[in-house]
Amino acid sequence: MKKILSKTESLKATPHLYCPGCGHGIIHRLVAESIDELGLREKTIGIAPVGCAVFAYDYFNFDVSEAPHGRPPAVATGIKRVRPDKIVFTYQGDGDLAAIGTAETIHAANRGENITVIFVNNANYGMTGGQMAPTTLIGQKTATSPYGRDPKREGYPMKVCELLSSLEGVAYLERVSVSNPKNIISAKRAIKKAFQNQVDGKGFSLVEVLSQCPVDWGMTPQNSIKWVEDVFVKAFPLGVYKDKK
Amino acid sequence: MKKTLMKGNIALCEGAIAAGCKAYFGYPITPQNEVPAHMSKRMPELGLVFLQAESEVAAINMVLGASATGVRVMTSSSSPGVSLKQEGISYLVGCELPAVIVNVQRGGPGLGNISGSQADYFQATKGGGHGDYRMIVLAPSSVQDMYDHTMLAFDLADKYRTPVMLLADGVVGQMMEPLMLNKYIPAATGDRSWVLDGARGREPRSVKSLLMAEGALERHNLELRKKFDLIEANETRIETKNTDDAEIIIVAFGISARVAYSTMRALRAAGKKIGVARPVTLWPFPQKTISELAKPGRKFLVAEMNMGQMVEDVRLAVNGKCPVEFYGRPGGGLVNQEEMIERINKM
Amino acid sequence: MSKLSLSAFTRIKNNMQTELIIAGSGGQGVLFAGTLLAQAAVEENKETTWFPSYGAEIRGGTANSTVVVSDEEIGSPVVNSFSALIALNEQSLDKFLPKAKPGAVIIVNSSLVNKKVDRSDVKAYYVPASEIADKQINDIRAANLVALGAYLKASGILKLSSAKQACDILFAERAKLIPLNQQALELGYNSCRQG
Incomplete structure (x- = not known):
């Protein structure tokens, strides 16, 4: 009989503590599958952020380092520069990557660090209770934008792929979502490519994953998926933003 | 052996290289600019890593990453820049990672001036970052010390898996003096079972300071305290x-x-x-x-x-x-x- | 505890320690001239420290280096009063002459300084360092070492041969510059007359 499903080796058997309907579990799985399929598990060092994925080292079955809030690209740089033979990736949320860690993100990208960045954009700060993120949509209500994000007061949603696309050091940028099986397959392809690029020494590769956060959005999981597909992707269009040949 | 005339800032670089420093991450600030400049020349010559970071914040976190893979790594700065490194220093202690951090002190508060100063004593010795921690602080007073203490700092950092600060100042950093380029005698290598180098044929490892389980953080802090007590007993000079x-x-x-x-x-x-x-x-x-x-x-x-x-x-x-x-x-x-x-x- | 007067203390110190400040405008090579003197002290197995003015002034502003040479361990490399001054321009003479100790050796680059030293308790030497460098070795940038050569003669603290040896070391990677710099030292040494 043909085996069609097996345990993903790069994931531990530990049950996730993510909220019901959260996208992180899916994204962890896509990262783990990509690493397994490329045969990289034994030389991978991941960097966990400060945010919902802070416990990533409890879920991934390979070496993981913590980083202060926003600093994963710097920590990844330190690792990759002294251990260029290792596969180094960061897993970061929108607050970590696009607010407090903006400088680290932009400069790692601009240096063309040969690392992979998995950027989970869920339009708010999940772990601390749904506060406004740099990627919060205009009009979106959060714990710290109770009247809705007003661009006059809080500025506009930060579009990381668009922002980084002008930097010469960047090899690959793609925005994907995990709202339905078709999008998940597409997200998997992008994530795997971002790791393959590192194996090939192509430089900085980032995949922005639009993810659902039903609890902090105050929605049912079903409605959160609908919101991603009807609203979120309108502000953050999916697609490839850079693919350096 | 004849003495060599050398600047304090250069001597510390050469001490680091002699002690097997594999990577340096830093950011320019007076009066320690000779350090990144010298390292940018010497490290690539030796096939080692030099990187000018985008900030002191980034530099200390690059140090954290490199240290997590078990290599000897150093950063340097001067007072305002060292303030920016405090977050990373606290994490290094919490994660039990060795590193050498040099502060060639200048006058403060604020931007102050570029003249030598010793105003960061409290910051260095009482814990400039958050949390209940201690850090080994060495105080060089000559160019010879800049060289010797840097080597010692690497050994102590490795021995106790904790960051060590060289608290110098603009005068010692900028002055030249004859020094003996003493040979570095490698210290015994300690436990390496924490190093992140890929989970090949072993269980995965993690480097972390977040301990949310019931009682875990207090246990961790008590263990750190034991280590600090040991350092007090053995390393007071x-x-x-x-x-x-x-x-x-x-x-x-x-x-x-x-x-x-x-x-x-x-x-x-x-x-x-x-x-x-x-x-x-x-x-x-x-x-x-x-x-x-x-x-x-x-x-x-x-x-x-x-x-x-x-x-x-x-x-x-x-x-x-x-x-x-x-x-x-x-x-x-x-x-x-x-x-x-x-x-x-x-x- | 009884008091020790400052002048008594100064006398003790003067016997074994020399503090020289070399001052000029940025680009006149005052840092290098100091380095060379410190290296010459190393050649004679003496204790020495060198300390620069540092900061924003790279070219055009004023710059100086302080060199202490001693037979015993040196305290601070930064000193408030000097037993010797090499003034490569007028501004430097104005600024540092008041800080010279009685009996100090003052080397004045008379090519660029038009005034006389207005203190009778110091020993002034006028050396046309810039002209000597320009006319005799065709490189005005060597004025710093002409002045340093003059200082070696006037003070006698270190041998000219030690300074020449220091050239060999400091120019090890640019050996073709050694003869020119040694010549500058020698020209300065031979041109030094008090007056």
């Missing part, structure tokens, strides 16, 4: 001269200790009974030696290039047994022999 018959003991570290020694020599030549106690480690502070030196009839003069920081530790050690007076020059000023003699004459 102080240099004393002419203290046996001294009526006045000058307590000074770093550049101020040089002035203390020359003051002592001048006054001894004139028949005055002056001694010097120079803490080499500022943490662990040589509490016991200072306490033993505090004998009736004796006076202490603490000299620092700040408005009175180490003097608090000296007073705690002396514990009221002798008068402790203070001579200091704050950011922008330098302690000097003429003033020190005047101050002693008034005691």
